Amino acid sequence: MDDLKALAILLTKPEPPAEAVTRSRGRLQDRMRGRARRRIGWRLPALTLATAAAAVVAVLVSGVITSAGAPTSGREVLLMAAVSAERTPQGSGTYWHVTREMRDVDMPREESWTARDGRRWSKGEAGDPPGVVVPDPDRLMLKGAEVSIEDLERLPADPGALKARLTALQGRDSAMTASERRGDPLFSLITLISELPTPPEVRSAAFRALATTPGVESTGAVEGGQELRFPYPDTGWEIKLVVDPETARVTSTNYLSGNDGSVSLSTRFIKVTTGWTNQPPR
Template sequence: MDDLNALANLLTKPEPSTEAISRSRGRLQDRMRGRARRRIGWLMPALSLATAAAAAVAVLATGVTAPAGAPASGKEILLMAAASAERTPQGSGTYWHVKRESPNLGEEMESWTTRDGRRWTKGEPSHPPGVVVPDLHSLMLKGAKVGFEDLERLPTDPEALKARIAELRGRDSDMAASEQRGDPTLTLLALISELPAPSEVRSAAFRALAAMPGIESVGAVAGGQELRFPNPDGGPEIKLVVDPETAQVTRTNYLQTNDGGLIWSGREFISVTADWTDQRPH
């Protein structure tokens, strides 16, 4: 029983500061750079800096040392992404640009949104191929229209963010059943994937997701670390590839788009890029 109490005390320690995480990552990378290089066959998976750093952050965050070489857990990867998001500048540009690619989608789908709400899209099923079209849809979160100012006012504390999500009142027809009953999972995933949420809000969303049960880590894949979440609506599990160094969702099989739509891919991942740009819609 004493051992269990000690472990519980370690797990409830406050998360490390960004400075502590940065120092630990720097020391780890310095040590790895100092080792002699050795040839690794291309079929043999190597431990990436991101994975190793995730393990280092996990030790700092929980106080529990994993066995040497053990892969980072889903919670640990999300906590590292949270730390990366917190220290990453939000970026600037005229347009919030989102691009999605998947064999199931056919043509690439893209959108450009300005801070005053103007929006253009390309590659939507109803559009002429390759043509940029003005789009009247707004940014959406949990079935409610939101602007950049609304996203910037969201709480930067995980619990406060979940409470704010619970208060959002959108149209039932634009929400999943889980969102209607108050489950924050899909809304949090939307905040870290396509919506132009500020860095601190994205960090809070990552931390809130890390506290949820049932998250599994598959390991390193193209684009980052693959995580699997229980589907709050009872469907197939949600697969998410997160790059913990950049705090970006790079691929997923279940995507709530920034205009409130939903894309589901049964077999193939949907590749996602979202960032600011000054390049005009083209």
């Protein structure tokens, strides 16, 4: 398919990111200290240079061309990440472990653990005893509604069908942005690649769907991957993600979504590290 063809690259290690202009750092800090959370990413094995030749063959078959060089568009970065997501195992473990931290800001690191049955624990949240893990009533969320791992596994692996399913998904009006209520799947797609334990084929479809977003741009290599900018559908601001296209991981973000539908944007990237683990909450 012509709309899925792009040059994909094996990246060199980048330089640290520069800060960008944003709206409401105060709201971000409130969200970092609050208890509304929908923030989960990935920790997956990297595609190494030793496997590059084999990857070229697989990529050509899937409809994306692999070549040495630098990415020239956000679409190309997302399409490369789609190929990596499809080929990278999700991993296994008892708990989906998430850490979130903002550099150079005096805030504790936040951690959460979600079991496969939906139970959740957290540490470092406002109101938690310092350094102590506590039970957390929050669950995995999509469009403000609770979702299970089984729900994620049943999502379509085709980009168009996935967008249609997300648009039709019954959310909670009070916990969705205006664009989500209008049926725009952008936030849901970003949630699937950066926050939830989404299966590889569905994550690949989400990356491909995001590659069709009008106005998505790549500003080049930064620490953790490639910085991508998406026009915020409700205002003139930008959503910024750092994506490592070799591993299909979102490593940083400049925004946090709240379960009440609010969105906070920051002058700094929030580092996100996630993955399955057998280590219990501690």
